[in-house]
Amino acid sequence: xxxxxxxxxxxxxxxxxxxxxxxxxxxxxxxxxxxxxxxxxxxxxxxxxxxxxxxxxxxxxxxxxxxxxxxxxxxxxxxxxxxxxxxxxxxxxxxxxxxxxxxxxxxxxxxxxxxxxxxxxxxxxxxxxxxxxxxxxxxxxxxxxxxxxxxxxxxxxxxxxxxxxxxxxxxxxxxxxxxxxxxxxxxxxxxxxxxxxxxxxxxxxxxxxxxxxxxxxxxxxxxxxxxxxxxxxxxxxxxxxxxxxxxxxxxxxxxxxxxxxxxxxxxxxxxxxxxxxxxxxxxxxxxxxxxxxxxxxxxxxxxxxxxxxxxxxxxxxxxxxxxxxxxxxxxxxxxxxxxxxxxxxxxxxxxxxxxxxxxxxxxxxxxxxxxxxxxxxxxxxxxxxxxxxxxxxxxxxxxxxxxxxxxxxxxxxxxxxxxxxxxxxxxxxxxxxxxxxxxxxxxxxxxxxxxxxxxxx
Numbered sequence: 164x165x166x167x168x169x170x171x172x173x174x175x176x177x178x179x180x181x182x183x184x185x186x187x188x189x190x191x192x193x194x195x196x197x198x199x200x201x202x203x204x205x206x207x208x209x210x211x212x213x214x215x216x217x218x219x220x221x222x223x224x225x226x227x228x229x230x231x232x233x234x235x236x237x238x239x240x241x242x243x244x245x246x247x248x249x250x251x252x253x254x255x256x257x258x259x260x261x262x263x264x265x266x267x268x269x270x271x272x273x274x275x276x277x278x279x280x281x282x283x284x285x286x287x288x289x290x291x292x293x294x295x296x297x298x299x300x301x302x303x304x305x306x307x308x309x310x311x312x313x314x315x316x317x318x319x320x321x322x323x324x325x326x327x328x329x330x331x332x333x334x335x336x337x338x339x340x341x342x343x344x345x346x347x348x349x350x351x352x353x354x355x356x357x358x359x360x361x362x363x364x365x366x367x368x369x370x371x372x373x374x375x376x377x378x379x380x381x382x383x384x385x386x387x388x389x390x391x392x393x394x395x396x397x398x399x400x401x402x403x404x405x406x407x408x409x410x411x412x413x414x415x416x417x418x419x420x421x422x423x424x425x426x427x428x429x430x431x432x433x434x435x436x437x438x439x440x441x442x443x444x445x446x447x448x449x450x451x452x453x454x455x456x457x458x459x460x461x462x463x464x465x466x467x468x469x470x471x472x473x474x475x476x477x478x479x480x481x482x483x484x485x486x487x488x489x490x491x492x493x494x495x496x497x498x499x500x501x502x503x504x505x506x507x508x509x510x511x512x513x514x515x516x517x518x519x520x521x522x523x524x525x526x527x528x529x530x531x532x533x534x535x536x537x538x539x540x541x542x543x544x545x546x547x548x549x550x551x552x553x554x555x556x557x558x559x560x561x562x563x564x565x566x567x568x569x570x571x572x573x574x575x576x577x578x579x580x581x582x583x584x585x586x587x588x589x590x591x592x593x594x595x596x597x598x599x600x601x602x603x604x605x606x607x608x609x610x611x612x613x614x615x616x617x618x619x620x
Contacts, residue, residue, distance in 0.1 A: 172217060173218065175217060176205055176218055177202075179202075179205050179217060180201060180202025180203060181202065183202060183205075184198060184202050187203075189203065204216055204579070205217035209224070209236035210235075210236050210237040211235045211236060211237065211599065212224050212227075212235055212236075212597045212600045212601070213236070214236075214584065220582065221582055222579070223583050223596075223604060223607055223611070224236075224584045224596065224597065225578075225583055225584050225585045225594045225596050225608055226586055226594065226595050226596070227595045227596050227597045228463045229458070229463070230400060230401075230431075230437075230458055230459075230549075231457075231459055231462065231463030232462055232597050233435055233436060233462045233463075233510075233597060233599075234462040234509060234510070234597065234598065235597040235598075235599040235600075238462070238464075238509070240505055241461075241462060241464045241502050241505055241506065241509075244501045244502050244505035245465060247501065248265060248497050248501035251497075252497050253497065253498060254496065254497060254498075256492060257490070257495045262495070263495065263497050263500075265495075265497050265501050266286065266495030266497065266500050268500075269495070269500040269504050270283075270284040270286075270495075272503075272507050273469060273471055274471070276441050276442075276507065277441075277442070277454065277471045278442055278445060278450065278454070280450070280473050280474050280475075281451070281453075281471045281472065281473045281474075282473075282474065282477070283472040283473075283477040283481055284469050284470070284471050284472070285300075285470045285472065285489075285494070286469050286491075286494040286496075286500070287457075287467075287468045287469065288466045288467060288468055288491060288494075288496070288499075289325070289457055289466060289468050290324070290325050290330070290431035290457035290458065291324075291325025291326055291327045291331075292327070292330075292468060292491060293431075293455045293456070293469060294324045294325045294429065294455055295329045296489060297392075297394070297427050297453055297455060297470055298316065298329055298333075299489050300453060300470060300476060301316060301427070302314050303480060303487060304391075304476050304480060305391050307479050307480065307483070312388060312389055313388065313389060314349050315350075315351060315391060316349065316390075316391055317351045317353050317381060317382070317385075317393045317394070318333045318334070318353070318395070319355040319395055320352050320354055320357075321335050321357060321399055321403060321405060322334055322336075322352070322355065322394070322395065322396065322402060323396070323399070323400060323401035323402055324455075326339065328345060328347065329347060331345055331346075332346035332347045332350040333346075333350060333394055335402070336401075336402065351381060351385065353374070353377055353381050354373075354374045354377045354378070355374060355399060356370055356374045356405060356407055356408055356411050357403065357405050358370045358371075358408065359541065359542045359553055359561055360561070360563065367408035367409075368409055368410055370408065371407060371408035371409070372411075372414060374411065375411060375414035375415055375418060376414075378393070378418060379422075382418065382422050387424070390424050391424065391425060392424060392425040392426070392452075393415065393419055393427070394427040395428065396428070396431075396432065396443070397428060397430065397433045397438065397442075397444060397446060397449060398432075398438065398545075400432035400433070400549065400593075401432075401588065402588070403551050403553075403591050403593070404545055404549055404550055404593055406545065406546055407447060412447045412448065412449050413448070416449065425453065425475075425476065426449070426450070426451045426453075427454070427455065428442075428449055428453070428454045428455070430444065430454045430456050431458050432458060432549065432595070433549075434458075434460070435456070435458075436515050436516040436519050436548075437459065437519070437548055438519075438546045438547040438549070439516070439519045439520030439521075439524050439547040440516060440520065441516055442454065446546065452472075452473040452475055452476055453476060454471045455469075455470060456468060456469050456471060457469070459506075461499060461502045462502075462506045464502050464506075465496075465498060465502045466493075466496075466499060467500065467502070515598050515599070518598070519547050519548055519598050523548065523600060523601075523602070523605070524547040524548050526602055526605055527547075527548055527550065527605050528543075528546070528547075528550065530606065530608070531543045531545065531550050531552060531594070531612075534552060534609065534612065534613060534616070537616060539554050539555060539556070539558075539616055539620050540553070540554060540558075540616065541553045541554065541557075541558050542555075548596055548598055549593075549594065550593070550594045550595075551591040551592065551594070552591060552592045553591040554570040554574065554590045554591065554592070554616070555590070563590070564589075567589055567590065568587065569590070570619065571589065571592055572587045574587070574592060574612075574615050574616055575587035575592060577615040577619060578592075578611060578612065578615045581611050581615060583607075583608060583612065592612070596608070
C-alpha cells in the first residue's frame with residue numbers, strides 16, 4: 164500500500180469525515196457530539212489484531228471489532244472462501260422448499276460442534292434477528308402444544324440481546340427502552356448476578372443464589388403456566404462482562420426444568436471459542452433448548468447468524484406437520500455461509516479454542532489481574548478472552564462512581580489516543596480481543612491501559 168504524505172492523508176480524512184457527517188447516521192451515536200469533535204475516526208485497514216486509521220495511526224484492537232473478529236483481520240482463507248462462492252452461486256434464497264449446498268453443509272457443521280441435543284439450524288443475519296426468531300420459535304412451540312398462554316419470556320437486567328424492537332425488549336439495559344412500546348408486552352427482566360455493584364455483604368455465590376431465587380419468584384408471580392422461556396448469556400457481554408458465580412447456572416436450569424420453561428442461551432458473544440470452549444454453554448455446563456449464534460460464526464467477515472434448535476423444540480416444529488411462517492431474504496446467504504464454514508474449519512485446524520482455554524486466555528486474564536494493585540481498579544472479571552476492568556474511587560466500599568462514567572470514559576478516550584481500542588460501560592472497560600492475539604500484544608494492551616488509568620487519575 165502506498166504511503167501518502169501526512170498533509171494528503173489529513174485532507175483525505177477531512178473529506179471523508181465531512182461526507183460521513185453529512186450523510187451517515189451512526190449506530191448508538193449522538194451526532195452532535197460527532198460534529199463537535201470534527202467527525203468520526205476513519206479506519207482504513209487492518210491485519211491480525213491491529214487497525215490503522217486514515218492518518219496512519221496504529222491501534223491494537225482490544226474489542227475484536229465488536230466482539231466478533233475472532234480469527235483476526237486479513238485472513239486470506241476467509242476472503243477466498245467468499246470469492247469462490249460468489250463465483251459459483253452468489254445468492255439464492257432458502258424459501259420455496261429450496262436449499263443450497265453451502266447452507267445445508269453449514270447447518271451440519273453447526274450441529275456437529277453445538278452442545279449435545281442441538282441439531283437443527285435456522286439462519287438469520289445478526290444476533291438481533293436470531294433473537295427475534297427465538298421469540299417466534301418459543302411462542303410457536305407452546306401454541307402447537309395447545310398452551311398459547313405460555314408467551315411470557317424472562318430476560319435479565321444488564322442483558323444485551325439485540326436492538327430491533329423485539330430483541331431490544333429482551334435487552335435489559337434501560338437506554339434501549341427509550342421509545343414508546345419498548346419493551347413489547349410479555350417480556351420481563353429478572354435480576355442478574357452483578358456482585359460488584361449489587362452484591363452488598365453477600366459473597367458472590369450467595370448473590371448468585373439470591374438472583375436465581377428472584378428469578379423463581381418472578382416466575383411464580385407471573386404464573387409458570389404463562390412463562391414460555393428464559394433467555395440469558397453465559398457471560399453477560401455488553402452489560403459489563405458479568406461472570407456468573409459458581410452455582411448460578413445450575414440453579415437457573417433447575418428452576419426452568421421445575422416450571423417447564425424453555426431455556427434460550429444467547430451465545431452471540433460467548434460462542435466460537437471466546438470462553439475457552441466452542442460455546443459458553445459448555446464452559447458453564449448449561450443444557451439449552453435453543454442457542455443464538457452470530458459474530459464469531461464468520462469471524463465478523465460477513466453478516467450471518469443462527470438459532471440452533473434442540474430436539475425438544477424441533478420435534479414439535481419440524482417433525483410434525485405445520486408451517487413455520489418466518490424467514491429472511493438472506494437466511495443462509497451462500498457467501499456468508501461459505502465464510503462461516505471456513506471459519507469453523509480454520510478454528511479446528513489451528514486449535515484456536517484449545518489455545519484460548521490453555522494458553523492465551525489464562526495469560527490475558529493474569530495480565531489484566533495484575534492491574535488489581537492499582538488504587539482505581541476495583542475488580543477484574545472475565546473468562547477466556549473476554550474481560551472487564553471495573554474502575555472505582557471507593558475500592559473498599561464498592562460504591563458507584565459519581566458522576567457515572569467520569570472515570571471509564573476519559574480512560575477509554577485516552578486509550579484510543581495512545582493506540583488501544585476498548586469500550587466503556589458505566590465505569591468499567593471491556594475487552595474482547597481477537598482470539599489470535601499474541602502474548603506480546605496482551606502485554607502491550609495491559610501496559611497502555613495502566614498508563615491511561617494513571618494519566619486520568
